[in-house]
Amino acid sequence: MADEVKLLGVVGSPFVCRVQIALKFKGIEYKFVQENLANKSDQLLKYNPVYKKVPVFVHNEKPISESLVILEYIDEVWKNNPIFPSDPYHRALARFWSKFIDDKIVTPSFKSVFSVDEKEREKSIAETTEALEILENELKDKFFGGQEFGYVDIAAVYIAFWIPLFQDIIGMKLFTADNFQKLHKWSQEFLNHPTVKEIMPPRDPLFSFFKGVHDNLHSSSK
């Protein structure tokens, strides 16, 4: 039986983008199924009844949710172009830092843009900045795992693409070449990687979309 590989997603989600980068990097053919989150498909509800969210990766009708879990699965099944280091200790560090990025950077930085509670927004900006400082110190090479592109870099796509987008929406210079020199350089290397370059969505429509969401939230909360 030929492999049937599907990805349920939306354009503009950093979590979906992680999976797309891994699939592209490994040269895996797949069908992208565009979801409408305002009107979720029966397929999405069937494949991800717990969270009803994208991405959902479906391999021969077996669904997996949670982008970091999907990346591990893809790397275990398709062995070419590994995204995980082979050494167990470095694998553990890669898992640790990816979780750190989700817990300490993605979650608070999202709140720092979209929360309508001013105190929560300020607290989230401080938390994001502190976590970015920790990550800046962790970055020792061209990519997180060394000279080769890997799991932590893919998890960090949010920092390279979405943080600059979001800070332009709220008109704030949180993440720049001046205050996060190493991370900023990494983000340029990462976005210019041939695999990533091909996958990233166009910036302008996403900027308009997220700006609309932001402006809507903030005007209706007044």
Added chain:
Amino acid sequence: MADEVKLLGVVGSPFVCRVQIALKFKGIEYKFVQENLANKSDQLLKYNPVYKKVPVFVHNEKPISESLVILEYIDEVWKNNPIFPSDPYHRALARFWSKFIDDKIVTPSFKSVFSVDEKEREKSIAETTEALEILENELKDKFFGGQEFGYVDIAAVYIAFWIPLFQDIIGMKLFTADNFQKLHKWSQEFLNHPTVKEIMPPRDPLFSFFKGVHDNLHSSSK
């Protein structure tokens, strides 16, 4: 070189307990280093500078934090008595459910006991109940992975031991043999597993400790 294995922990932490169960299950000899979280040791600050929390697992001076990450490392390095399924899809599901337990059960249920905000407490109780219902439906066999004890069971030690403890503190019957029949039966199987039985801390001192924390928080918030 002989392996040097250390675990920095405190008695009564469900996260430390996860690591202890895995180590016991695999018969790994290690040194337990008791930490005092009110006065953190230099060793803890050195080994876990990011979170400054336990557990920290140290293998030949290489430290790893985050209990679920530690379990993966242990299973990759010590191959006997595997706690992960060998099939990549079942591995992905095990990772998915363990993350679900942390995000949707541990975090809200902790708030439902210790939060001093009444609205937040009520919301957290509802969230925990909903997540336990999802997990109840997921449980199809003696253990989460089938007839054999594994990763998800170990991650769920919090449900078997800490939830009953916490609900007695707040005098609430959230998790019982009546309302979560399958999960409750699982919790008894799990706590009676020879490995787990040997590891679980005595209940009474922990009850007193957590009740003290709870009463203190709630009296000082009034």
